[in-house]
Amino acid sequence: xxxxxxxxxxxxxxxxxxxxxxxxxxxxxxxxxxxxxxxxxxxxxxxxxxxxxxxxxxxxxxxxxxxxxxxxxxxxxxxxxxxxxxxxxxxxxxxxxxxxxxxxxxxxxxxxxxxx
Amino acid sequence: xxxxxxxxxxxxxxxxxxxxxxxxxxxxxxxxxxxxxxxxxxxxxxxxxxxxxxxxxxxxxxxxxxxxxxxxxxxxxxxxxxxxxxxxxxxxxxxxxxxxxxxxxxxxxxxx
Numbered sequence: 001x002x003x004x005x006x007x008x009x010x011x012x013x014x015x016x017x018x019x020x021x022x023x024x025x026x027x028x029x030x031x032x033x034x035x036x037x038x039x040x041x042x043x044x045x046x047x048x049x050x051x052x053x054x055x056x057x058x059x060x061x062x063x064x065x066x067x068x069x070x071x072x073x074x075x076x077x078x079x080x081x082x083x084x085x086x087x088x089x090x091x092x093x094x095x096x097x098x099x100x101x102x103x104x105x106x107x108x109x110x111x112x113x114x115x116x
Numbered sequence: 117x118x119x120x121x122x123x124x125x126x127x128x129x130x131x132x133x134x135x136x137x138x139x140x141x142x143x144x145x146x147x148x149x150x151x152x153x154x155x156x157x158x159x160x161x162x163x164x165x166x167x168x169x170x171x172x173x174x175x176x177x178x179x180x181x182x183x184x185x186x187x188x189x190x191x192x193x194x195x196x197x198x199x200x201x202x203x204x205x206x207x208x209x210x211x212x213x214x215x216x217x218x219x220x221x222x223x224x225x226x227x228x
Contacts, residue, residue, distance in 0.1 A: 102148035
């Protein structure tokens with residue numbers, strides 16, 4: 001079974017702090033994704049990575065950065081946390097799709113981040 | 117820009133009923149569509165993946181269909197159980213893209 005793990009289930013940080021969210025997958029997937037989920041707004045893509053050290057901005061990258069130094073690990077960084085970044089953060093991974101064939105995305109359990 | 121809509125936003129049915137959840141998308145140029153289940157406060161669990169060349173996929177009591185030309189998918193749940201209570205999300209992957217575009221979900225409650 002594919003396993004995607006996230007470093008924390010719950011996190012409370014203060015405004016202005018630098019925050020690291022870690023995600024690890026154990027299935028040698030090329031693609032990894034970071035989403036945030038908010039009531040009424042659904043899931044929105046922040047960043048994704050298609051290979052080590054490669055990344056692309058998603059729909060809402062402002063205020064975030066990412067790091068992928070190893071294939072299995074994808075980190076989301078909040079450089080200076082703000083209250084509007086309070087949210088559920090979900091990490092996902094998948095094999096890289098070839099041509100018109102797509103593979104499933106597998107999600108981690110999520111990190112509920114509160115910024116006060 | 118791809119938009120995914122799920123109607124209704126919430127559904128409550130008695131145990132044992134068969135039910136259908138709906139998903140529609142605006143751009144039919146998709147590679148695949150994926151249905152997920154999300155329990156409160158948890159991550160997403162993949163239920164079914166339908167490739168654009170397929171019409172349906174089945175897993176146990178779940179059957180998902182895809183009509184790409186009309187931009188619609190349905191998730192059929194047979195003989196519903198209280199354990200099926202959760203939010204169900206559909207998501208599509210557009211051609212040339214790696215990311216998924218999600219609907220807002222349908223919150224399903226199965227009453228014993």
